Amino acid sequence: MATPRHRRVGDSPLVRRSLIGLAVVFTVLLLFMPLALIFVEALSEGWAVYVGNILDEYTLHAIGLTLFVALLTVPLNMVFGVFLAWLVTRFRFPGRKVLITLIDIPFAVSPVVAGLLYLLLYGGNGWVGQWLGQYDIQLMFSWPGIVMVTVFVTCPFVARELIPLMQQQGSEEEEAGVVLGASGWQLFRRITLPNIRWALLYGVILTNARAVGEFGAVSVVSGNIRGETNTLPLHVELLYQDYNAVGAFAASSLLAGIALITLAVKAIVEWRQSRL
Amino acid sequence: MSIEIQGINKFFDRFQALNDINLTIPDGQLTALLGPSGSGKTTLLRIIAGLESAEQGRILFSGRDVTGLHVRDRSVGFVFQHYALFRHMTVAQNVAFGLDVLPRRERPGKPEIRQRVNGLLEMVQLDHLANRYPAQLSGGQKQRIALARAMAMRPEILLLDEPFGALDAKVRKELRRWLRSLHDELHFTSVFVTHDQEEALELSDQVVVMSNGSVEQVDSPLELYARPDSRFVFDFLGQVNVLSGTIGNGIIRQGDAWVKLPRGCDDDDGQLYLRPHEVRLTQQPTREAHLPFRIEAISVIGAEVRIELKPDGWECDELWEVGISHSDFNARKPQRGDRCYAVPEVGHLFCEHLDEPKTLNWH
Numbered sequence: 177m178a179t180p181r182h183r184r185v186g187d188s189p190l191v192r193r194s195l196i197g198l199a200v201v202f203t204v205l206l207l208f209m210p211l212a213l214i215f216v217e218a219l220s221e222g223w224a225v226y227v228g229n230i231l232d233e234y235t236l237h238a239i240g241l242t243l244f245v246a247l248l249t250v251p252l253n254m255v256f257g258v259f260l261a262w263l264v265t266r267f268r269f270p271g272r273k274v275l276i277t278l279i280d281i282p283f284a285v286s287p288v289v290a291g292l293l294y295l296l297l298y299g300g301n302g303w304v305g306q307w308l309g310q311y312d313i314q315l316m317f318s319w320p321g322i323v324m325v326t327v328f329v330t331c332p333f334v335a336r337e338l339i340p341l342m343q344q345q346g347s348e349e350e351e352a353g354v355v356l357g358a359s360g361w362q363l364f365r366r367i368t369l370p371n372i373r374w375a376l377l378y379g380v381i382l383t384n385a386r387a388v389g390e391f392g393a394v395s396v397v398s399g400n401i402r403g404e405t406n407t408l409p410l411h412v413e414l415l416y417q418d419y420n421a422v423g424a425f426a427a428s429s430l431l432a433g434i435a436l437i438t439l440a441v442k443a444i445v446e447w448r449q450s451r452l
Numbered sequence: 453m454s455i456e457i458q459g460i461n462k463f464f465d466r467f468q469a470l471n472d473i474n475l476t477i478p479d480g481q482l483t484a485l486l487g488p489s490g491s492g493k494t495t496l497l498r499i500i501a502g503l504e505s506a507e508q509g510r511i512l513f514s515g516r517d518v519t520g521l522h523v524r525d526r527s528v529g530f531v532f533q534h535y536a537l538f539r540h541m542t543v544a545q546n547v548a549f550g551l552d553v554l555p556r557r558e559r560p561g562k563p564e565i566r567q568r569v570n571g572l573l574e575m576v577q578l579d580h581l582a583n584r585y586p587a588q589l590s591g592g593q594k595q596r597i598a599l600a601r602a603m604a605m606r607p608e609i610l611l612l613d614e615p616f617g618a619l620d621a622k623v624r625k626e627l628r629r630w631l632r633s634l635h636d637e638l639h640f641t642s643v644f645v646t647h648d649q650e651e652a653l654e655l656s657d658q659v660v661v662m663s664n665g666s667v668e669q670v671d672s673p674l675e676l677y678a679r680p681d682s683r684f685v686f687d688f689l690g691q692v693n694v695l696s697g698t699i700g701n702g703i704i705r706q707g708d709a710w711v712k713l714p715r716g717c718d719d720d721d722g723q724l725y726l727r728p729h730e731v732r733l734t735q736q737p738t739r740e741a742h743l744p745f746r747i748e749a750i751s752v753i754g755a756e757v758r759i760e761l762k763p764d765g766w767e768c769d770e771l772w773e774v775g776i777s778h779s780d781f782n783a784r785k786p787q788r789g790d791r792c793y794a795v796p797e798v799g800h801l802f803c804e805h806l807d808e809p810k811t812l813n814w815h
Binding site for chain 1: 501503523524525527528529530532534536537538539540549550553554598601602604605
């Protein structure tokens with residue numbers, strides 16, 4: 177007996193196949209090919225040249241500086257993000273809504289503009305910069321400036337991940353904990369932190385990816401001094417302007433590698449989160 | 453441990469959530485805070501626990517002022533409506549939490565904690581679930597674990613915020629009985645919040661009825677049901693049938709409906725309140741009452757047959773409800789749309805100029 181087949185709206189084979197086909201074409205053209213090209217170009221003159229490019233003195237320095245910036249930025253924004261999320265989800269105070277909106281400013285503002293603002297404020301001629309200059313403290317065109325703008329650009333990631341989760345979880349568990357006699361620190365350590373750990377890790381991964389890859393804001397405040405204030409993304413651009421395409425792609429392949437690792441870890445964390 | 457609540461006022465911005473609450477909760481009793489949502493009962497419970505603070509007033513435990521004492525130091529047990537179990541901990545870890553966070557000097561040793569947790573889990577008859585996570589439990593099991601967790605610190609005061617509100621009817625009834633027996637065994641002072649009048653009347657020694665941030669009446673369940681102080685309490689405690697009318701010459705009248713009042717009443721506007729079981733149904737009006745109805749609906753489910761009545765020739769805000777026995781129903785076989793008359797046996801008269809209702813008896 178033939179049973180009538182019921183189809184949902186838009187579920188005809190033609191629509192389905194063309195949508196899938198379109199998605200595949202775009203993914204290959206826009207995402208996969210450029211990524212593959214990086215490694216193809218980087219290795220176009222053989223492994224020896226590739227390794228040589230990576231072990232170049234300036235490239236090594238750029239790698240070091242990039243990791244150093246990330247190492248400072250990530251813990252800072254992790255603490256800041258947890259603090260902020262805790263503040264806006266556990267307390268009611270005037271200006272709370274405004275604060276939640278302000279968290280997004282670094283997302284809304286172009287990183288180049290952010291870099292310029294820091295330069296105007298903390299540069300040698302800026303308000304704060306002039307005052308600091310009297311004490312021989314220079315923030316711009318050196319690593320503190322790079323860290324400052326990177327912190328600015330990446331500060332929403334952790335808070336953005338935590339706020340919806342903590343809002344949804346509510347504060348009942350913490351209240352139950354405090355009734356049972358837990359101190360503030362015990363509450364955080366034993367109840368809040370375990371409940372948000374995967375979202376926190378996710379936020380940290382995103383922060384790290386962005387801190388490593390940030391170009392616009394950093395290029396304004398770093399001064400691009402080779403071997404001193406050159407981060408990996410800036411180094412890629414410099415090599416490319418030197419007509420050293422293979423070297424530029426070799427350095428890019430490192431950034432792409434970090435991106436791929438980030439994606440893998442992100443996928444694992446998402447999988448863990450969905451199981452909870 | 454008795455609880456004394458003195459002159460509590462609480463505001464949320466400009467909204468007054470609690471208005472000058474004065475209340476004594478006796479030692480070792482089960483007290484219900486009953487009221488509709490928004491009546492302030494949960495706020496009051498949270499103030500007793502210390503989870504919320506009041507603008508004015510004092511809270512005393514056995515005469516000791518605890519108003520300024522932090523929640524963590526009040527050592528009360530608290531059970532939340534949605535259980536608030538720690539989701540990343542096993543059942544045993546949940547129950548052990550209070551003991552685990554004690555300062556090192558006061559904390560019992562690991563084996564003793566394990567022993568006490570096992571004892572508590574046996575008390576709630578869930579010792580076989582010790583290693584499960586909250587997500588793997590049913591609602592009723594979660595609430596029993598929450599109770600065990602609250603009892604772990606051996607509190608003398610147990611506060612429960614709509615403890616059975618999120619459970620289905622059958623589990624709710626079971627847990628209610630179980631809490632009653634646990635209370636009879638351990639004799640702690642408990643206060644629980646509910647909006648379910650049946651739950652309050654069945655479970656508690658004393659019921660505090662609240663509305664709009666004020667206490668309406670405090671009484672034993674029996675007294676409360678038999679002699680409500682106000683229209684609000686009357687309305688809130690169970691189904692009630694109302695005849696609003698004008699009183700003249702000892703008769704309350706509205707449209708075609710009238711009832712002779714047995715006691716001398718002044719001429720006034722008034723309302724006659726009748727419980728469903730205080731009304732009889734007849735085919736003909738009597739000399740004392742003329743309350744014509746059409747039968748609107750018949751429900752045969754339950755211990756008695758519930759008949760909904762629509763007034764015929766007069767008006768009321770809500771349909772009347774009368775319960776008759778199944779044998780009575782089978783003898784007469786009333787049908788939808790039939791005309792019939794109600795005859796009051798006991799009633800409660802509220803008049804404009806009287807603060808308290810008058811209880812009337814026709815027999």
